[in-house]
Amino acid sequence: MGLKITDSVSASEKIEVKNAATVSNSKSASQNRNAKEKNRIFETKKWEIENLLKQEGCPVCWASNDQLERNWFWFFSESYGEGSGVSQYINFYGFCEKHTLEVAKRGPEYVKSAIYHWIISHKLPQLEQALREINENANSGKISIISGLEHRRVNKKLDVLKPSGSCLFCESYEATERRTVETLLVVLQAPEIRDLYGKTEGLCMKHFFKALDFTDSQYSCGLREILTFQVAKLKALEHDFDEYFRKTDYRFSKEPKGNEQTTWMRAIRTFIGDLEPKSKPNENRTSHEG
Ligand SMILES: [Zn+2]
Ligand SMILES: [Zn+2]
Numbered sequence: 001m002g003l004k005i006t007d008s009v010s011a012s013e014k015i016e017v018k019n020a021a022t023v024s025n026s027k028s029a030s031q032n033r034n035a036k037e038k039n040r041i042f043e044t045k046k047w048e049i050e051n052l053l054k055q056e057g058c059p060v061c062w063a064s065n066d067q068l069e070r071n072w073f074w075f076f077s078e079s080y081g082e083g084s085g086v087s088q089y090i091n092f093y094g095f096c097e098k099h100t101l102e103v104a105k106r107g108p109e110y111v112k113s114a115i116y117h118w119i120i121s122h123k124l125p126q127l128e129q130a131l132r133e134i135n136e137n138a139n140s141g142k143i144s145i146i147s148g149l150e151h152r153r154v155n156k157k158l159d160v161l162k163p164s165g166s167c168l169f170c171e172s173y174e175a176t177e178r179r180t181v182e183t184l185l186v187v188l189q190a191p192e193i194r195d196l197y198g199k200t201e202g203l204c205m206k207h208f209f210k211a212l213d214f215t216d217s218q219y220s221c222g223l224r225e226i227l228t229f230q231v232a233k234l235k236a237l238e239h240d241f242d243e244y245f246r247k248t249d250y251r252f253s254k255e256p257k258g259n260e261q262t263t264w265m266r267a268i269r270t271f272i273g274d275l276e277p278k279s280k281p282n283e284n285r286t287s288h289e290g
Helices: 002-053 059-077 083-091 097-106 109-139 148-161 168-187 191-198 205-211 217-248 259-272 281-289
Strands: none
Touching: 002 059, 002 168, 002 191, 059 097, 059 168, 059 205, 083 109, 083 168, 097 109, 097 168, 109 148, 168 205, 168 217, 191 217, 205 217, 205 259, 217 259
């Protein structure tokens, strides 16, 4: 009997142990899956950054300009007439100056006409309404619109007429910048990416400043790498400027001129980054060879 009880206890214990083992197995299986998934995501990010680092210039400028090029294409092909994008450019009365010039340069005539026709037909009634109210106030002798409560009420109404939100293209450009800077900071944990990064021109100052926004500890390794690189880059420019100014001295002005003469160009490029999309040297080479 006692034996039976012992047997039955040990059997139930066995089941519990087995259950516990099953739970722990499935836990470790799910941890394994998570680790594999994390690793897969990390490898994808690495691949993306490796490709960017093979291009000339600042990798974040490159990615953002490249994405913007694709956005232009889709915008003029179809999305100029789609939902939230339309509201955004209507409320902003179009785009920022820089991107308005691009719209003017790149957009098909029909699309440009449709965009500005929509903006005007949505905004004009609001402007007309405001004008009516101001006229009514003036005609009813409420000249006090220039002072006191009435003044504030009119101001509020006029505020609504001003552009709100942001430029569609600035917004998407900034989203790519931010995402690319973050990805770079993450994958700089990998020694092979650090090696590759060390052989490039690194970030422009504009994107270096963006990297400084990522203060979380997961980015600290990447941030250290970027900061180290940036210090070395500015030191090299400082050295070249010293050389340039040395050669402006009459005692050394007969020395042959070299790379130091174009330091100002490299400095400006370092500070401002690449404003225009660059051609893809690697791809061009492939297409010529192919
Ligand atoms: Zn840049
Ligand atoms: Zn813009």
